[in-house]
Amino acid sequence: MKKFTSVSDVENLQQIIKKALQIKENPLSEPEKGKGKTIGLVFLNSSLRTRLSSQIAAQNIGLNVLTLNAAQEAWNLEFADGAVMNGDTVEHIKDAIEVLNQYCDIIAVRCFAGMKNKEDDVNESILSQFEQYAKVPVISLESATRHPLQSLADCITITENWKENRKPKVVLTWAPHIKPIAQAVGNSFAEWMQEMDVDFIITNPEGYDLDKNFTKDVKVIHDQNEALKDADFIYVKNWSSFDDYATMPEVKENWMLTNEKLENTNQAKVMHCLPVRRNVELSDEVMDGENSIIYQQAKNRIFSAQAVFSEILDKMNSK
Amino acid sequence: MKKFTSVSDVENLQQIIKKALQIKENPLSEPEKGKGKTIGLVFLNSSLRTRLSSQIAAQNIGLNVLTLNAAQEAWNLEFADGAVMNGDTVEHIKDAIEVLNQYCDIIAVRCFAGMKNKEDDVNESILSQFEQYAKVPVISLESATRHPLQSLADCITITENWKENRKPKVVLTWAPHIKPIAQAVGNSFAEWMQEMDVDFIITNPEGYDLDKNFTKDVKVIHDQNEALKDADFIYVKNWSSFDDYATMPEVKENWMLTNEKLENTNQAKVMHCLPVRRNVELSDEVMDGENSIIYQQAKNRIFSAQAVFSEILDKMNSK
Amino acid sequence: MKKFTSVSDVENLQQIIKKALQIKENPLSEPEKGKGKTIGLVFLNSSLRTRLSSQIAAQNIGLNVLTLNAAQEAWNLEFADGAVMNGDTVEHIKDAIEVLNQYCDIIAVRCFAGMKNKEDDVNESILSQFEQYAKVPVISLESATRHPLQSLADCITITENWKENRKPKVVLTWAPHIKPIAQAVGNSFAEWMQEMDVDFIITNPEGYDLDKNFTKDVKVIHDQNEALKDADFIYVKNWSSFDDYATMPEVKENWMLTNEKLENTNQAKVMHCLPVRRNVELSDEVMDGENSIIYQQAKNRIFSAQAVFSEILDKMNSK
The missing domain is CATH 3.40.50.1370 (Aspartate/ornithine carbamoyltransferase)
Known part of the structure; x- marks a missing residue:
């Protein structure tokens, strides 16, 4: 290298x-x-x-x-x-x-x-x-x-947490935030997941689609509940609009990840690069719950x- | 530990x-x-x-x-x-x-x-x-x-500086300052001195008594001159009021430690955790004088x- | 030492x-x-x-x-x-x-x-x-x-870059800046050059002569072009006025070092302690050109x- x-x-x-x-x-x-x-x-x-x-x-x-x-x-x-x-x-x-x-x-x-x-x-x-x-x-x-060092750690963490004989479903979900922040983690995770042996999709509100140069042919779903269905891994991350650059188009639904939203998943493991805004991006119950592998990610x-x-x-x- | x-x-x-x-x-x-x-x-x-x-x-x-x-x-x-x-x-x-x-x-x-x-x-x-x-x-x-790391260093310093066959008299004296600062060093020194084989008292103006949870049964004297009499070690430190929390009740007497105040002591060694406000908490003559073991404390x-x-x-x- | x-x-x-x-x-x-x-x-x-x-x-x-x-x-x-x-x-x-x-x-x-x-x-x-x-x-x-650590690095750099059997001509030239900065690098370079086996002169505008305690008998020329003639090393550095301390007396000529000014020199090597304000103290073409030994200075x-x-x-x- x-x-x-x-x-x-x-x-x-x-x-x-x-x-x-x-x-x-x-x-x-x-x-x-x-x-x-x-x-x-x-x-x-x-x-x-x-x-x-x-x-x-x-x-x-x-x-x-x-x-x-x-x-x-x-x-x-x-x-x-x-x-x-x-x-x-x-x-x-x-x-x-x-x-x-x-x-x-x-x-x-x-x-x-x-x-x-x-x-x-x-x-x-x-x-x-x-x-x-x-x-x-x-x-x-x-x-x-x-x-990329985060994305590699993410790949390591998914590898550690997946022992089944099928591709895991990995969902990158947009999360709310209070100010416009960069797309770097989202872009990067999308790039790396395309190199991994996983089924990868992205979910974010209208107006928040990431740069196509990174997401390429990855399916983007604007309905979070639909996207999370049967997920094995959920990567939570906020980013601001790429199209209308660095703005925050209004989002009416509540995109914060909660335990309720995990119910439709395959007991999905929850990931985040940290720092995370608790009870904005995801709830305390998720952060502190058994599905979180967020600190393991940090260690990796x-x-x-x-x-x-x-x-x-x-x-x-x-x- | x-x-x-x-x-x-x-x-x-x-x-x-x-x-x-x-x-x-x-x-x-x-x-x-x-x-x-x-x-x-x-x-x-x-x-x-x-x-x-x-x-x-x-x-x-x-x-x-x-x-x-x-x-x-x-x-x-x-x-x-x-x-x-x-x-x-x-x-x-x-x-x-x-x-x-x-x-x-x-x-x-x-x-x-x-x-x-x-x-x-x-x-x-x-x-x-x-x-x-x-x-x-x-x-x-x-x-x-x-x-506590300061207090342990203080215990080490007192041990190094005491060779006599009797308990030393150790006085923690309040000193003036220009703004309200914490009681941490005072509290801690009080706690540790109670574990040492010393005669320990505290002197501070009315309104500046430390939290009883730390000082317990230690005698508190509000007359500095009386307290310093025959002292072997004097620990100088400011703190703000605990009772009327973080305020600075008016003090009429001059509590700055000076060479004159050392005269009534048993050639007391002077201690301070640093940083110290010279000519406010103690005088230059004390700080730079032979009684000071303040830098030795810092080394410890x-x-x-x-x-x-x-x-x-x-x-x-x-x- | x-x-x-x-x-x-x-x-x-x-x-x-x-x-x-x-x-x-x-x-x-x-x-x-x-x-x-x-x-x-x-x-x-x-x-x-x-x-x-x-x-x-x-x-x-x-x-x-x-x-x-x-x-x-x-x-x-x-x-x-x-x-x-x-x-x-x-x-x-x-x-x-x-x-x-x-x-x-x-x-x-x-x-x-x-x-x-x-x-x-x-x-x-x-x-x-x-x-x-x-x-x-x-x-x-x-x-x-x-x-002095800069000046010693400067001496090392000149030594590395001079193989001829004659003393090199070393010129310390003042350079423009946008605010008053210290004379330290100029003073120091002047002191050290007087200990080196070089022909050393200083050039700066009227009103910018360095403290005589450092420059002593070193010749100071107020015409930059004259000073740079046949130079082997040019040290570029701004400083503010010493006489009218920390002011910036008006300078009418353009003292920025350019490739054009290097033409009259003996293919002079250009030095600067960094950080440098490009296109103010010296031009990009000088900084990035073959005459610059500025990064070598930094390494030294x-x-x-x-x-x-x-x-x-x-x-x-x-x-």
């Missing part, structure tokens, strides 16, 4: 899931693999799980870790190519990346969608610069349109990251 | 003080004890000494350290059980703790009193959730009503933390 | 440059040198390169690292001696330093010029307190008037720091 910013960077999904599960069995099995190498974790946005799980994964594998809260600890970054920097921005992202090239063997970056300019977000205005200017492997810690973020770091180090060490 | 949030978690105080002093002699005597284990240091509030001494202690003992400035680096936390999270809070403390359970072998947390709602503070509205939801040992890095924070980590690891490793 | 706050702390400049270049060849050649010792990196200001390169250098040499963003993570500091601390400041710098003495074997600090009071800045009102109160070696991570910050840490540890270990 040369970099990790989407599912297309994974050569063999089943193999990396298997590797992650082996790492979970024995997280300290390769304690020297990253020895003498440094990973830079660059946060342009808040992070709990990604921050901690990436650090643990790096430590487990012997990588030195540099964590940078870019906005608070370093300088206000300019992202526009050719900018005359006579305003508030102090350092161009190109220069920051080139400096990280000097200091790091792997660069991991979190750069959320700005939610202001659709084109900027669709084109990954920040991550694309990391991909363009970084001379070392780049790992996404969630970008404008994708969250360690092994998702460690499997990716390990494969990237393999590639580097084989040169 | 299963957890460490108050003196009642200590089985044998003299023994842990002895252990801490042995660690001080040779801080790197157990460099592998925490190997492969991770401590999460979660800060909901500012910290200098606690932050650095905990990191050093963890490193000395071979623990991996994850430090999280929760508010700035992660998400705005919700603390109310059952909340409909349609406001400013993004993640429920229950979920954050459950995720920390997945990532950490020990969780240490700093969660000051909010100073707005007496009941919330008295009931340790935040720490109590860590105690309830954490599945790994919890260590307090100062909570609403206690600061390392060994206080390391002794606690060590005992908790002993318990974990013996399972 | 007992401390490192200016060029005068270096006994033999050529020798430490040589050492840094050896470290660059093999950064992990002394992995245990700092074992069991702790360096505290205290940031009172933003930092990217200094923060990361110091951490890498410390890790390479086996030092434990404690990083403290003092303002955000700890307490608001008081700097005035004798202050009655009844205002916004919570901890006196003297006390913070004394606590760092208890926790660290080396203290490194970044404390920029306040740019409000000339006397405070000239007298290094903050760094001087570290030098006065620290009982362990102090390293400047850039202070009010100097940036690691070896500059590591050489200094190594020499300081040598001194400590020889006691």
